[in-house]
Amino acid sequence: METNSCNDPQVEPMSSSRERVTVEDNLLLIEAVRKEDIKLVKQLLERGANVNFQEEIGLWAPLHVAVQNCREDLVDLLLHHGADPCLKKRNEATPFIIAGIMGDVNLLQLFLSKGAKVNECDSNGFTAFMEAAMYGHIEALKFLYEKGADVNLGRKTTKDQEKLKKGGTTALMSAAEEGHVEVVKLLLEDMKADVNARDNRGSNALIYALKNSDASKVEAITRLLLSHKADIKVRGEEWKTPLILAVEKKHLGLVQLLLEQEHIEVNDEDRDGNTALSVAVQKNQSEIARLLCNKGACTDRGDLIMMARRNYNRPLVLFLRKHGAKEDFDPPSKAWKSQSSRWGRALEQLHKIHRPMIGRLKIFIDKDYKIADSSEGGVYLGFYGEQEVAVKRFYEGSTLGQKEVSCLQSCREKSNLVTFYESERQSDCLYVCLTLCEQTLEEHFNARKRADVGNKEDKFARKVLSSIFKAVKGLHQCGYAHQDLQPRNILIDSNDAICLADFDKSIKMTRKQEIKTDLKDLGLLVIYVVKKGDIPFERLKTKSNEDVVRLSPDVETENLIHHLIFPKEEFTDLSGLLGHPFFWSWESRYRALSEVGNENDIKIRKPNSKIFQLLEPKSSEHSKSFNRWKAKIDEYFMKQMDQFYKKDGRYQNTVGDLLRFIRNTRQHLHEKKNEKVKLRIGEPSQYFQEKFPDFFLYVYERLHSTEYGKHFVQD
Incomplete structure (x- = not known):
């Protein structure tokens, strides 16, 4: 970004025309390095391009790009022209850390000689060693280990991220998650990485290994971790055990491997009360269910037979019966009553039936529970936890769904917006849970x-x-x-x-x-x-x-x-x-007008006062409803008021006197002597609104932005 400031580190002080040329040269320098055009790089450097210039978005400098391209000759050239070997990108990654990502041992050696620290990290806590492990660079890992890299260092992150229990990931966890079998083996056997180090959420490398989608790599890494005594009682997200995660992957060999472990707890539950067996039955995995039952899995955790019936799996139904599972034909013992008058009957039906949970959401995509059409997948009744909700469906990745969630999340604290509980995802669908309304x-x-x-x-x-x-x-x-x-x-x-x-x-x-x-x-x-x-x-x-x-x-x-x-x-x-x-309610309008009528200059009829001048109608405004207002007031009412206040002079057809009239009415209408007037005119706020429907707006527009605006502040 161009600037005329002499303090801008990106641009040296010079004339504006020379400055523009230099900024263009600086951007060209980064592009030339990106394209690996060493001839152009030399030309730009020789004519004064700033070797430490950083582009605006990510703060990439020529040296960062040269390292990313693994061009040692360009790196040497840039350093020779004064490039800062420790310059940081926006995420605080240095050239040394980028060299770790690329796995370039020669560049790692070079930057260590230029002052880099082997355990320096970026703003997300990544060191060159962690990056090399994540990207599977074995030679770089060996080199960094020899130079003193901390094998068990956990990722340090920002305070905000720490509050969300993020961070703490080690190089072993990253390598396990990415499926780098040889890297995991190297870290465990040669570098003695702590197999049971925990991240800030309490997960170890075993949980990370089970996140990978490649079945063969997951099994190989799991074997390595278990052979080095990885704790199988560890918990992952939603309190899921390694065994439950393996069942969710439908990986028979992995389940078998975990069941062979000495301290396996086959009946442990996740946060939603699911066991490995209930997950297997829900996912129609008969062989895994048999393995679990033979290992002693309890068959009284949920209605397993009903789950198997929903999958039309009769052999599994018979097997579960044989192992003691019972069907629950009894209706819920506790009567439940919906809060909704319109949707109550359907909600009570939905509450009774069994549905597989989607996170904390219970929903049944059926016409009986559909309450509205929408731009994509319709709106359905549901329960989020115990809360009755309306659920909007979108397909996963939907632009409309992303807009809905983004807006609702950003505006949670604002009033009069539909309450957003949470969103859930399953089977390529996004479910947005909202306040259930009646109409x-x-x-x-x-x-x-x-x-x-x-x-x-x-x-x-x-x-x-x-x-x-x-x-x-x-x-x-x-x-x-x-x-x-x-x-x-x-x-x-x-x-x-x-x-x-x-x-x-x-x-x-x-x-x-x-x-x-x-x-x-x-x-x-x-x-x-x-x-x-x-x-x-x-x-x-x-x-x-x-x-x-x-x-x-x-x-x-x-x-x-x-x-x-x-x-x-x-x-x-x-x-x-x-x-x-x-x-404004009619009563509020009436009160505000009477307060204006209580202004001293109105009460004493001071025609040259500021308020009188402000309220004076223009010639074009004589068609207003309050023009010659006295003739429009009930005759008896007008006579009584004129007589009562005759010592101050009878009322005149001015805006000021109408305000004074309203003020006096509000002050004295409740008195016993005015009972007949009250019977004739009824509710005074309604009376004046009907007689002079444009009067409040007229007075408001004349006064609300002046010193008299104090009378137009609503409660």
């Missing part, structure tokens, strides 16, 4: 006939849209745009809470247009909700922006939608709009 917003409106609320306050619309706005605000704060906001992606749970779902089209925001897409869809959702779903969302999407705004039933809705569909360039997030008058 979508679209279903909610479709299930209810249009109920004309007339002039009544629409609390449901305010609740729904407030929740959606908060959800989208949280997404944007995490750097994501939803890009598919629609009624089907808004869910209502059993407690009538609203949450946003379906993030498989979400993207990391890089342009303003992505925010604008979400804002436009929010505007359409506002109309959809306030119209109670009467206008299908897809039809709304076909309308022009102007037509959408014109559909607004009131000024607050119109103003809000205008902000969404025609956002200002400086728009950054939805925080400001969550305080918009649309989201």
Whole structure:
């Protein structure tokens, strides 16, 4: 990256034109080394290219590339021109460590002579010795061992990684995992590597060996490790024993080898309660199951016969019966009740039946348990642990699935988003476990006939849209745009809470247009909700922006939608709009107006005051509902108020006096002498909202960004 700073170690101080040439030469130098063009490398060095220049992404320098290419002549040339033999890449790997990866003994010798430390490591804890073991370089291992490399050194990693119990891997573990039989033999027999060294999760080289997919290599390395007294009681991920891991591999010879060991515990269980025998039966491995039973495996761990029946394996059923396995025909002893009113019956059925677990997930891919279609594999009922969940299926490697999980993981702490429990993988499928809700917003409106609320306050619309706005605000704060906001992606749970779902089209925001897409869809959702779903969302999407705004039933809705569909360039997030008058209850509006009316300059009618000037209507605004407001107030109400406050002068048709009128009403309407007025006008917040539907928005817009904005802070 170019810079004009004299402190930039990459570029020497010079004129801007000469600087550009030098930066280009520096990049050309790395490329020339990569292509092994020694003639061009010499030319670039002679005309001043920076031999220690590092490219921006990985901080690769020419020397790192030369070592990766195993070109000793280029390495010598670069060192001759001042290359730093200890220069580190971004991951802190030095040329010496890269030489270990490549297994180049001559380069290892060279860098040791130039100051490299035999046990130096990169930021992930890898030494040259560990790298040589991982890549199977025997001669390099022998050389490094002679130079004092620590054979049993465990990988040191960052503090964050250590908190996740990562790190601690030794050279022996890496060689075992990669299937390097001869390297494992060398480490054990000639270098006396500790066969039972443990990583930070407690696994030894035996567990690592069982991770390799090559059956012959796994068996050969396992024999080597066992012959050197590897501990077979060790546990791997999910608390799986070597025996369970061998059964999962369906490797008969490996299982037999482990069963021959003196201290084998054939009935040990993993974290989910599976034994080697139950895994063998689930995977329909009859020969392995027989081996385990003959070794004394218990047949009372789970319904083994039912598992065998599901695989249509009658011989295995008969064999298990012979060894004491019993079928469990009894229904669950404990009655279980679903929390869901809509999905309860299906969930209770799913709870009863036996299903093989996918990690902590229980699911049955059957039409009776499917609750929705999705972009790929559908949405099904399930249990994650004991929690009732909705499970979205994707194929493994799905871009949509990756987007969904990535977005949910990044935004876990944000409110009003569907709860993400975890994801599981099996048989090329990704299962994403989410909050189980009762219905979508679209279903909610479709299930209810249009109920004309007339002039009544629409609390449901305010609740729904407030929740959606908060959800989208949280997404944007995490750097994501939803890009598919629609009624089907808004869910209502059993407690009538609203949450946003379906993030498989979400993207990391890089342009303003992505925010604008979400804002436009929010505007359409506002109309959809306030119209109670009467206008299908897809039809709304076909309308022009102007037509959408014109559909607004009131000024607050119109103003809000205008902000969404025609956002200002400086728009950054939805925080400001969550305080918009649309989201104020009628009672809150009434209270705020009365507080403004309590301002001293309003009470004493100071027409030249700042607040009076701010509230003065323009000539174009005389069509507002509050123009000549006194004539619109109930006659008896107006007469009583005029008479009561006649010492201050009768009310005038000004904005200030309407605010004072509202203030006095709120202060005194509850008094006994005003009972008749109260009976005539009813609830005052509703009365003023109906009489002057555009008044609150008018006052709000005039004052909320001034010193009087203190009256427009919601609770």
